[in-house]
Amino acid sequence: MSEKIYSLVVIGYGGMGSQHVRMLEKVDRIKVTGVYDVNESRLNKAVEKGLKAYHSFESVLADPLVDIILIATPNDNHHEFAIQGMQAGKHVICEKPAMLNSKEIEDVMKISQDTGKLFMVHQNRRWDEDYLAVKKLVDEGTLGDVFYLETRVHGSRGIPGDWRHEASRGGGMVLDWGVHLLDRLLLLFGEPVQSVYAKLSYILGHQVDDGMKAYITFESGKTALVEVGTTNYIPLPLWYVTGRYGSATIEDWNMNGQVATLDREDTKDAEPIVAGAGLTKTMAPRTKKEESITISPVPRVPSDVTQFYINFVDAIEGKCEPIVKNEEVLSVMKLMEAIFESHKLGQAVYLNK
Numbered sequence: 001m002s003e004k005i006y007s008l009v010v011i012g013y014g015g016m017g018s019q020h021v022r023m024l025e026k027v028d029r030i031k032v033t034g035v036y037d038v039n040e041s042r043l044n045k046a047v048e049k050g051l052k053a054y055h056s057f058e059s060v061l062a063d064p065l066v067d068i069i070l071i072a073t074p075n076d077n078h079h080e081f082a083i084q085g086m087q088a089g090k091h092v093i094c095e096k097p098a099m100l101n102s103k104e105i106e107d108v109m110k111i112s113q114d115t116g117k118l119f120m121v122h123q124n125r126r127w128d129e130d131y132l133a134v135k136k137l138v139d140e141g142t143l144g145d146v147f148y149l150e151t152r153v154h155g156s157r158g159i160p161g162d163w164r165h166e167a168s169r170g171g172g173m174v175l176d177w178g179v180h181l182l183d184r185l186l187l188l189f190g191e192p193v194q195s196v197y198a199k200l201s202y203i204l205g206h207q208v209d210d211g212m213k214a215y216i217t218f219e220s221g222k223t224a225l226v227e228v229g230t231t232n233y234i235p236l237p238l239w240y241v242t243g244r245y246g247s248a249t250i251e252d253w254n255m256n257g258q259v260a261t262l263d264r265e266d267t268k269d270a271e272p273i274v275a276g277a278g279l280t281k282t283m284a285p286r287t288k289k290e291e292s293i294t295i296s297p298v299p300r301v302p303s304d305v306t307q308f309y310i311n312f313v314d315a316i317e318g319k320c321e322p323i324v325k326n327e328e329v330l331s332v333m334k335l336m337e338a339i340f341e342s343h344k345l346g347q348a349v350y351l352n353k
């Protein structure tokens with residue numbers, strides 16, 4: 001018997017909606033058949049591509065040929081579209097941030113359970129090569145036990161577009177980029193967060209945050225600095241990761257960076273070096289000459305983000321668990337809520353109490 005091909009309609013055919021259509025061309029088990037967008041010119045673009053234009057969301061829901069809706073509208077529409085979609089019998093792929101708060105995610109989780117329809121959030125940056133390289137270093141213990149890391153994205157072009165500037169539409173950088181970095185961080189350390197101290201930035205004068213710095217402590221004491229900036233004209237590395245026996249940096253998405261690992265413990269002090277206006281043994285850099293350290297390139301991990309869609313189909317068919325679990329999405333949302341709260345209070349917020 002031939003395998004079912006699932007018919008998918010994209011809701012919101014803007015930047016990310018178009019990207020999904022391109023990506024789904026590589027996925028055999030899903031066929032994009034149509035698009036719904038409030039903007040007529042976007043619908044015309046879809047028709048030019050041979051897709052069916054739906055002029056209302058209700059007409060998508062009423063179409064029995066549609067199996068899956070993919071929500072790629074601004075963030076404030078995700079909740080209502082997801083709920084109505086599942087109630088009409090459609091499975092739902094939803095762009096990040098899934099929802100605007102944890103209550104909305106809990107609503108959607110309940111409807112998913114009640115209807116038996118799959119709801120999965122597109123946390124596509126789990127397939128980024130920089131993250132996968134760090135995950136490999138952490139999982140394989142290359143650096144020893146990793147006790148601290150920094151994960152960040154630094155840009156200098158401010159907040160793009162229109163709706164991303166508006167609080168009511170779910171704008172701001174915590175929800176836009178923070179959601180990716182936090183999602184990956186929780187998977188990397190795989191343990192509950194104890195506390196967060198966060199400061200948001202409003203340098204550009206919008207009603208929403210244009211950046212964030214969150215200092216997160218996990219229950220074992222591991223810590224991480226998570227940073228998003230949009231006015232950083234010299235970007236700091238995407239990753240700085242350090243363990244008892246090594247450190248690694250990844251500078252950029254071209255995977256420039258290095259891994260430094262200790263070959264052997266030195267029992268004697270280093271010779272003092274002249275540093276600035278003084279002398280130091282403590283901060284004397286390790287040199288290759290000492291042969292106590294090995295510098296290697298960042299490991300490369302092959303990755304294919306279309307696995308996301310393949311997993312979605314397999315999860316619909318009960319062949320595997322969804323790769324992005326709604327409980328994980330909820331934990332990230334609760335962490336983002338704690339970040340907003342910490343900024344507002346000007347103090348650390350404790351979770352899971």
Ligand code: NAD
Pocket residue numbers: 011012013014015016017036037038039042071072073074075077095096097122123124161176
């Ligand atoms: P965009 O502004 O480029 O596109 C949004 C589209 O939705 C537009 O065509 C707009 O006309 C349409 N739209 C607006 N309101 C609508 C409504 N009520 N009904 C139907 N259509 C509507 O935005 P974007 O950058 O494509 O972002 C869309 C979503 O994708 C957001 O949730 C965003 O966070 C997410 N996104 C995810 C990634 C990622 O890497 N996962 C990257 C970019 C954006």
